[in-house]
Amino acid sequence: MRSIIVVAITYCFSLHHTYSQKLVSLQEINSTYEQLKNENPDSAGAVILLGRELLMNQEDSVVATYYMNLSDHFYTEREIDSSIYFTNKAYQLFVQLNNSRGLVISLADLGLYAYHKNRFVKSQEYYQEALKLAESNRLSEERLMVLSRIGFLYTLEERFDEAYNYALLAYQGRRDELTPDLVKATFNLANLLKRMSRYEEALSYLDTMDQQTIALDFDYGRAKGLVMKAYVLIELSRFDEATDALDQARIIYEMLQIPFEMFQLEMAQGQIEQERGDFVAMDKQMKRIERWLFAAEQDNELLYEYYDALYHCNKGLGRTDKALTALESKSILRDSIFNTTSASQRDELIEKYESEKKDQEIANLAQQATIQSLQIQTRNYQLLGFGVVGIMLAGFGFMFYKQKSASQKQKVADVEQKLLRLQMNPHFFFNALAVIQGLMDQRDTDKASMFLARFSRLMRQTLEYSREEFISLEEEQELLENYIRLQMLSTGIQFKFKIVIAENLDAFETLVPPMIAQPFVENAIMHAGLGDMDDSLLIVEFSKIREQLKLVISDNGHGIKEKKEDSGHKSLAMQITKERLELLGQKFKTKLDLKIESSEKGTSVELDLPVFK
Structure with a gap:
């Protein structure tokens, strides 16, 4: 946690300073991200996003490394297109810098992302190019990484014999030194052996992996190994041992709060109940599975796993109608996955054919172009x-x-x-850091982790949404709720609040300018006397009246009373908000009405906006 605070403070002081100072900040961000990405991915994501404002167009190896870390973050968020974009930017910089190591890593990452886009042939090409480059430059560490990736690729394609050869080479090359990369190589080999139904060998490697992660204090890696071990034990019908492994992994994942991993864990527990034939227990387990499914970034494959389990659960309980509904959803998703994969592979072959065809056409046209250029040259002089x-x-x-x-x-x-x-008001920012530091000093790690998770989420939302012209009403609601709860924690001001969206508004389809309500909410909390009374209440309400979106922020405080030291920020907030509204009005050729009333009975802010969709 201390490393996150160091990065955050360094970042604040670097925003308006020299290139060299920004470079130091970016180096610190890269280093902290590498430390956190395996143990606390959410905090790592917040850290890496800080760098987006620093050095976006510099030709430097530090910047290229930052692009690689940023693409890695987007990969954990399952945003593959963003990963491809930033990896390509890094690759271009590595070419200019003649950085062989960076080229190998970026090519290997592009291979991974190409596979996720169902472009298997392209993925192979990237990996083979990376492997050739690593071997020609005697980059042993990078060579092992590429071998591991190729083994994983063939595993997913169920080409197990080829996969085993690559995975074993990667494992043998790393086993002399205890590192996180050795843990990954061990995991990949165990996963492959499980897929090949060589369960006892897989368990042997997973036990080795458990010892490795304990020695390295690598909690996230240990939890992944324990979940894999549970799946292997289920195949061997050793259900009690599988449950024990999941219980150990659950303790770790509940601290890390990674929805995708928790979904996989709870799915394994559901499979145990299914194999035991205890469908009542499985029905209860499905509720836990649903919780993490909806928290995770959903894709068709996750939904397919969920509906498959739901079908077996309802079938076991004799709920024929619900079982048929789940089976229908499962069939639709299966067809969707198959069609998407087939279409992507077909498009890849067509693209390759068209590329070769265009190369030939270009060669034929080059000669014709030479003749035509001479004719055109004469006419050009006249024009x-x-x-x-x-x-x-x-x-x-x-x-x-x-x-x-x-x-x-x-x-x-x-x-x-x-x-x-x-x-990113400095007062709020540093107050939040001070609260985290205080909780750490008090050894209240649970509360510190909770506060840090909320703070990381708010930082990410602020940086991401500030670049968007519009966000959904649901996203604005989530941001506001997170901001209000953090303000209550950091300032100690206690009050009740409600964020209301009228029934005639679709929170997912209706769009608003990002953070349009936040300055008014901040004024209500900091200047309107909220917390001075036991029944203090803040209400943020979005409604639709005659094709207008009305935003009302009201409270029952004693009215806005400026403090001298805060008046500068408050007046700046109002000035900037009015400038935003003026620009929006000019762009959409409409007048955006803002009305503010404050008295001893409370403050009310009303803002009328067009309904954006």
Whole structure:
């Protein structure tokens, strides 16, 4: 936790300083991300996102490494397109820097992402290119990493004999040194042996992995090994041992709060109940599975696993209608997965054919182009005089347009930057860090972890949403709730609050400018006397009235009374918010009405917006 605080403070002081100071911050971010990504992925994600504002267009190995870490973060979030984008940016920098190691790693990552896009042939090409480059440059560590990746790829394709050869080479190359990479190689080999039904050998490797993770204090890796061990034990009908393994893993995962891993764990427990024939217990287990399914980033494969388990549960309990419904959903998802994979592979082959065809066409057209260029050259001289005059006139018009457009874009950018700095209010930011430090000093680790998770989530939301023109009403509601709870924890101000969305609004389809309500909520908490009374109440309400979205923020405090030391931030918040509303009004050619009333009985803010969808 201390490393996160160091990074956060370094980041704050680097935003407006020199390139070298920003470079130091980026190095600290890279280092902290590497430390946290295996043990606390959520905090690691918050840390890596800090760097997006620092060095986005510098040609430096530190920046390239940052892009790789950022793509790794998006991979854990299952945002494969973003991972591909940032890995390609890193690859381009590594080419310019002639960095062989970076090229191998980026090619291997592109191979992994290509597989997730169901492009198996392309994935193989990336991996083989990475392996060749690693071997030619005698990069032994990177070579082992690529071998492990290729083994995993063939495992997923059920080409087990080929997969085993690669996985075994990767494991043998690492077993002389105890590292997290050795743990991964052991896990991959055990997973492969499980898929090959060589269960006793798989258990042997998983026991070795357990000893490795304990020696390394690698909790996340140990939990993954224990869940894998449970699945192997289920295949051997050793259900009590499997339950013990899951109980140990659950203790670790409940501290880390990783929805995808918890879903896999609870699915294993559900499979135990199914194999035992205890469908009443399995029915209760399905509720726990549902909780983590909806918390995780859902995809068709996860949903398929869920509906398969739900079908067997309902069938075992004699719920014929529900079993048939689950079976129907399972069949639809199976067809969807198959069609998506088949379509992607078909598109890949078509793309390869079209590429080769275009290469041939380009070669044929090159000769024709040479002849045509000579004919065109003569005609161009005749048009040159007219062209120069036309270009000059067009140039003057274009310059005038660009100057006006640039002025408007700069004005928008200025407001966006002011908004970002407003959301990351230094008073709130450092108060939150002080609370975390205090809880750590008091050894209240549970509360510190909870606070840090909320704080990390808010930082991520703020950085992500500040770049969006609109977010959904549901996302705005989640951000506001997280912000209010953190303010209550960090300031000690206690009050009740409600965030209400009217029934005639679709929270997922209706869009609002990001963080449009936050400055008004902050004023209510910090300046309106909330917490001075036992029945203090803050209400944020979104409703739809005559095709207008009405936002009302009201409280029953004693009214806004400015404190001298806070008035600067408060007036800045109002000024920036008014500038945002003015720009939105100009863009959408409408007037956005803002009305603020404050008295001893409370404060009310009303804002009318168009309904964006």
